[in-house]
Amino acid sequence: MLQGKKRHMVGSASASPRGKDTFPKILLHNARVFGNRTAFREKDFGIWQSWTWSGVSEEIRAFSIGLQSLGLKAGDKIAIVGANRPRLYWAMVAAQAIGAVPVPVYADSVAEEMAYVLGHAEVAFAIVEDQEQVDKLLSMSDEVPSLKHVIYDEVRGLRDYDHTHLHSYASVQDKGRALQAQSASLKGEWEQGLATGKGSDIAVMLYTSGTTGRPKGVMLSFDNLVISGRNGNDFDHLDETEEVLAYLPMAWIGDHVFSLAQAFTAGYCVNCPESMDTIDVDRREIAPTYFFAPPRVFETMLTMIMVNMEDAGRTKRAMFDTFMDVARKVGEKILNGEKVALKDRLLYRLGEFFVYGPLKNRMGLTRMKVGYTAGEAIGPEIFQFYRSLGLNLKQLYGQTEASVYITLQPDGEIFGDTVGKPAPDVELKIAESGEVMYRSPGVFVGYFKNDEATASTKTPDGWVHTGDAGIIADNGHLKIIDRAKDVGRLTDGALFAPKYIENKLKFFPNIKEAVAFGHERDRVGVFVNIDLTAVGSWAERNNVNYASYQELAAHPDVYAMIESHVDQVNRDLAREPMMAGAQIRRFLILHKELDADDGELTRTQKVRRSFIAERYGPLIEALYDGSATKHVRTEVTYEDGRKGVLEATVEIRDMPLHDAGKSFQEAAE
C-alpha cells in the first residue's frame, strides 16, 4: 500500500528543484546561501540568543552525528517533547539527516495519551525539554518498551539521575563534535548520508488529536512539506527576511509548517519565546512579519484590549471609540485598496497615529506583513477589528492530512464567512454528501499502522475527505458549514448545523464555548460556556460579586446577558433560508468551564461533542423534558491531577422564535 502511495507521489516530487527536496539538504543549501543570516533566536538569559544558518547547520550536524553514535538508525522514530525551542527543531532535522522520523507530541498531554502515542509510534529515542518531561517518560517506560534513550535539554534537577540511558543534549552534541574532530572524513560521510534522502521519504509523523477515538499518526513526506511550504511562501511572497514567533505546540501541523517547512524553504528566522508567560512581551520585542494564530489567540488579545480600554481615562476612551468607528468605516476598504473619501483617509491617518499604530505596537504586530488564522471559524467582528487596524489578517482552511494548505484568502478577497480559494496546486470538489474533498501535492502518505483509516480517508486517486460539509460560492470561495458527520436534521426535517450555530454564539466575547444539540430531535438546545475574562471584568464594572466560576455562571444578570445574545443569534438564523428552521429553543449556562484535562476539549481546544453529550446526559434530558432547573454532579480533574466532584443546580431558559418574514422586516428597518 505504502508503495502505491509513493508511486503516486513521484509526479509531484519533481516539482522541487534537485538537491533541495529534504530539509537536511535545504539546511546545507541555506548554510551556503544565507550563511550569516539569523536562522533561529531564543529569548534566554534575558537576551535573544541567535544562531546563523551556518551555525545552525553545524549544531545540527554535531547533534545528528551524536545521535548516530548512540545508535539511531534510518527508519527509527524519535519523539520530540517540549515547548518550542531551537534545539528541539534542530533535533527533528538532525534525525531526518540520518533517515529517522521525528514524532513531535503535545508536551502538555496527559500521561496515558502520550504513552499511547509513543507506544503506537514505537519511538526509539526521545528528545525532551526538561526534568518534568523526563519524569513523565520514565513513568511510562513500561508502556513504551521500544524507547532506548532519552535526551534532555535542561540539565536542572537531573544531575543525580542514572545516566546510562539518559543524556543531556549538550553531551550528545559534544560527542558528535568529538567524533568529527577525530575523523576529518566524518563530516563528508554525514553529508553524503543525508544526500541519499529522497523527497518521497517520510519526513515527520504528526498525531492528530482526533475529535473522536484514538489519535492517528499522519505520515508526511518531505515532498508534502517542502512543496506546500514553497507554495505557501510564493502565495504570500515570503522570503528570508521574515520573522516568525514559534509559540504554538510543535506537534501541531500549523507550527510544523510555519516554523520549519516554510522557515527552511524561505530561509527566514524563527524566534522562540523565553517562557509561556512572557509570550506577549516576546512577541512585542520581535514584532513578527508573518504571524499565525488560532482564533482564540486573537479573541484573547481583543478581550485584553477591550478590558484595558474600559479602565482607561474618559478622554482616551472617547478617542479610542471615535477612531475605532473611523476604522470600522474605512479601515478595511483602505486595506483592500478601494477608493475612500479624502476626509476619511486623513481621519484614518490621524487614527493610525493616535490609536491603530499604538495598538499594533502593544500587540507586537507593527511589522506584520501577513497573518493567518485557522483551525476554527473566527468571529467576523474580531476578524474585521484586526483588519480595520490595517493588519493584513487572512483566513485559511487546512488539515494535517493536507500539510495545512487547502484554501487561502488571497489579498484583497477577504470575506468574513468564507475560507478563501484553493491554495496553489490544490484541486477542490464537493462530494454529493456535501463533504469537501481535495487533492494536492501536500496530501499525506497515510496513517501509520492504520491502513483502513487511510483507505477511508483517501481515495486511490488521491482525493481526501475533509470530513467538513461546505459549499463553493459563486466567487469561487469555499464556505464551511460544519463537520460533515455533525450536520444533521431536526425531526421536522429542518437542516441542523451545530458548529454553525455554535460559532455564531461564540462570536460574542462573553461566550467562550457553545455546544448545540438537535440532530433527530424536535428542537435545538444549547449549552453555553461563559468567558471568564470578559464576563468577569463585566461583573467587576457592574460590581456583581461572585466567589466562583460556577456562581458567576448561575448569576441571573449573566443569564439575562446571554439570553440577549442567544436571541440575536436566532434573529440572524431567521434571516438565512437554509438555517431559519434550526433556531435555538432552549439554552443553559454550564456550571463549569469545558476543559481539556477533563477530556471535554481536544488539545487544540475543539469541543468533543459526543463525549460531552454522554458526560452531561442529564442536562441534555433537561433541555428537552422542559424542566426549568436541573441538579447535577460532575467529576472534575484539577491541574495537579486530583479528582473532585462539582455539584450545581443549572437553570434552563426558553427562547422565543423569530419567523423568517418578520426578521427580514427588522433587517430592513
Next chain:
Amino acid sequence: MNAFVADKALTPAEADGSGEPETLLRVDNVSLAFGGVKAITDISFDIRKGEIRAIIGPNGAGKTSMLNVINGFYHPQEGTITWRGTVRRKMKPYEAASQGIARTFQNVALFKGMTTLDNIMSGRSLKMHRNFFWQVLWRGPAEREEIEHRKKVEEIIDFLEIQAIRKTPVGRLPYGLQKRVELGRALAMEPELLLLDEPMAGMNLEEKEDMSRFIIDVNQEFGTTIALIEHDMGVVMDLSDRVVVLDYGKKIADGPPEEVQASQAVIDAYLGVSH
C-alpha cells in the same frame, strides 16, 4: 528500561564519600547580651559542609541574634566562632561576605530603589574589581566585566524562574517574589555558607513549597551549605538534615529532625510550658 529510574539524590556531604563530613563552622559556648539583656547564653553547635542546618525556636528565642553573631554583625561577649578550622577574630560585618557567608533577612532587606536585576547584580559587588577610572570610561574592561557578571546573574534569574520580573523595581513586587529575589541576591555571592532568616515567613502554602524546592535545589545544584531559621516546624523538618532548637537564648536540643521532634524539651517549648 527500569535502569532509568533515578537513585535517591545524595547530599553533597554524603556524595564526597569522605566518611566524617568536614565541619564548616563551629560555635563554642557563645553568649551575647545587649546592655543587661541576655540574648544568647552559652550556645555551642556546628554546621557541616553541604548540609541544611536549621535553627528553630519560639519567638524571642535568640535565633536572629545567633545568625547575626555568625556573620559578624554582633560580637559575642563570650565564646568563640571557628570558621573552616580557624578561630575567628573580631571582624567587621563586611568581612563575612569576603569569607563566603551570605544571608537573607527576616523582613526583606532588598534595595528598594533598584530593579530585580540590579539587586541580584549587587550580590556580585565583591567579585567585581574594575576601579573608578575604568568605570568612568565604561567601554572596554568595565563593560566586559559587567557583562560577564550579568551572565552569572541571568543564570540565577533563570534558576529562580523570575525572568518575567527582571526589570521591575523590587518595591512593586509581591512579598513572596521579594523573598525570592533576596535569595537570588544572596546566591549571586556564590557563598559557601548561606544563612536564611525565616525564608518562608508570611508566605502562603504554595509560595512555601516553591521556596523549599529552591532551597533544596540550591543545596544540591551548587552544594551550598545552608543554615536557616524558621519557626514553622513542619517546613524545617522535611527540609533540614540537622536541627538546633533554641529557647530563651539557650540550646534545648540538637540533632536530626525526627530526634528533635521527639524531644520533650522541644515539645514543651513549643507548647509554651512555663519556665
Next chain:
Amino acid sequence: MFYREAGQFKTSYKADQALFPILQDRIGIAAILLIAFVVIPAFANDFFLTSIMIPFLIFALAAIGLNVLTGYCGQLSLGTGAFMGVGAYAAYKLTSIFPDANVIVMVLVSGVFSAAIGAVFGLPSLRIKGLYLAVTTLAAQFFLEWCFIRIPWLYNYNSSGAIEVPRREMFGFIVTGAEALPITRYFVVLCITAGIAYLMANVLRGRIGRSWMMIRDMDIAAELMGVRPLQTKLMAFAVSSYICGVAGAMMVFFWLNAAEPSSYSIRLSFQILFMVILGGLGSLGGAFMGAAFIWILPVLLKFVPGALGIDIAAETVEHATFMIVGALIIFFLIVEPHGFARLWQIAKQKLRVWPFPY
C-alpha cells in the same frame, strides 16, 4: 504613543545595558544635543547665553555633583556651596601660579582640591547619619566660607577681597576674562558639563554606582554583602565634591568673571539642593530639569512685570520671586516628592503603554 518599541529586541547584553536602550530615547537625546550644540549657538543672543544657558549648565553640573552624594549615596549635604567655592579658589590660585597652563585643564584640576576637602568632611559620615550629618556639613560650609575671607593668600591679598578671573586664550580664542565672548564660554561650559554628565552616567550604571545605591537603600544589608561603608561613602563625597568644585570654578571663570566669598554662601548650597530635590533624587536628567526650573524661573519672573508693562521696584520683584519660588517648591514637593524626573518617568510610561492605562 511615540514609543513604538515593537521590533526592538536585544541580542547582546552590551545592547541591553546601553545608556538608552530604547530607540526613541536615543533619537530624543540626539535631538537635544543637536539643539544644544547647533541650534542655540546659531540663534541665541548674548543675553540668553550669559544669563540663562551658561548659569543653567553650570548649576546643572553642580546639581549632578550633589545628586551623586545625596541622590545616589543617600548622604544629605548642605555644604555644596562651600565645595564649589573651594573649586573656584583653587582654580584661581592655580591660574595665578601657573599663568601659562591651559585654563580649562586648570579648572578640571581644581576639582581635585575640592574632592580632597570633600572627602575630609565626609569622614564623619561613617558614624553620623541623616539630618545629623546634614548639620555637620554646615560646619564645612561656614568653616570654608570663613577661610575664603580670612586667608588673604587665597585671593592674592587684593584689596577687594574678591577674585578676578585673568584673561586667558586658547587656540586664539579668549576663553576667560571680561572680553571672552559668551559663545566661547557657552561652548566650553557645554562641553565640560555634557562630558562629565556622560562619564557619571557610566559610573552610576556600574559597580560603583550600585554600591552607592546599596548604601542609600539599605546600608546594613549593603555592608553584610561586602560593601565597605567608609570607602564607599568617602568616594561618593570625593566624586561629588570634585564635580561641584569644577562647577564652582566654571561659575567664576566662565560666568561671573569675579567672585567673593558670599557667592558661595549657604544660599547657594540650598539653591543646588533644591535643584536636586525638585529635579528628582537619583536622576541625572532630573538634575538638568531641576536646574532649569530653579534658575530660569526667577529670571523669567524678573521680566514678567516688565513684559506686562507694570513697573515695580527691582527689590520688590526680588522679594516676590523669593516668595513664589518658596511656594512653588512646597507645591512641587506636595504634588510629586520624587521630582520632575519621576513626572517624566510617569509620562514616558504612559506613552509606552498608550492607549492603555497600564
Next chain:
Amino acid sequence: MLYDIFIDPFVQMYDMPDFFLQVLWEGFVAGILYALIALGFVLIFKASGVFNFAQGIMVVFAGLTLVGLHENGVPAYLALILTIGVMAVLAYGVERIVMRPLVNQPEIILLMATIGLTYFLVGFGEFVFGGEPKQMITEELGLPTGSTAFEIGERGLIILQHIDIAAAVIAVVMVIALAIFFNKTRIGRALRAVADDHQAALSVGISLNQIWAIVWFAAGLVALATGIMWGARSDVSFALEIVAFKALPVLILGGFTSIPGAIVGGLIIGFGEKIGELYWGGLVGGGVESWLAYIIALIFLLFRPQGLFGERIIERI
C-alpha cells in the same frame, strides 16, 4: 605658638577675671537665645518628626512683623497681640497647607519643605515690610533698657545689659511654662504621647492635625519671644538668618527631642564660641564665631552620635 594656644589664654583669664566674667555672661546670654531657637525646633520635631528649618526665620519673621506693624502706627501692645495672631495663622496655615499633604514623606522631603517655607517667609516678610534693617521697639514694649555696672575687686568692672537679664528671665519663664504645659495640660500630655508613638496619641482622642497646629503655634510664640530679645540686642533683619542656623549645632549637642538638651546645648555653644572667639580667635584672624559652634558639635558628634540626651541606638536587622 604653643604658648599662645595653651598657656596665654588662661593667663589672661586669670589676670582679668572681670573680663572673663563679662565674656561668660555674653556667652550665657547668647546661649540662652540659641537655646530658645533650638526649643522651637525641638517642640516641632518631638510632635511631628519634622526638622523645622524655618524656625530661625520664624524668629526674624515674628520680630519683623511686630516692628513692621508698629511702624505702620499700630500701638506696641496691640502690635504684639496682632503678631501673636499672625503666628497662629502661620501655624494653622503651615499645618494645613504643608504638613498635612506631606505626612509620611521621607524626612528629607519634609526638611526641604521647611526650607521652602524659609524662602517663602523671607520673601513675604521683605515684600510686606521692606528689606532694610529695623529697630526693635524695646521701650514701647516696656522692656528694660540701659545697663548696670558691677565693681569687682579693685579695678574690675562688669556691665550687664538689662535687656539681657530680661532675656534670661523670660527664657527661664518660658521653659517653665512649657514644662507645665507638657506635664499638666491634657494637650501637653497628648503631645508627649505623639512624640512616643502616633497611635497612642490618636487613642488619646486628639487628631494629629490639631496637635501639629498647636506645636507650630507654640514654636511661633517661642520664635516671637526670641525675636524680641534678639532684635533688642542687634536690629531686626534677615541677616539674623545666619545666626539662626546656630540653633542646629545646639540641637546636635542636645539631641533633637530633648528640651533640657536644647538649653544645655545652647549654653555650651554660647560659652564655647564666645570664649573661643575672644581668647583663641585672634590667633587665626578672628571671626571664628561663624563656624566654631559647628566644629564643636561635629567633634562632639563623633563621640556621641545620638547627642547629649538621646539614648543609644542599637542597630537591628
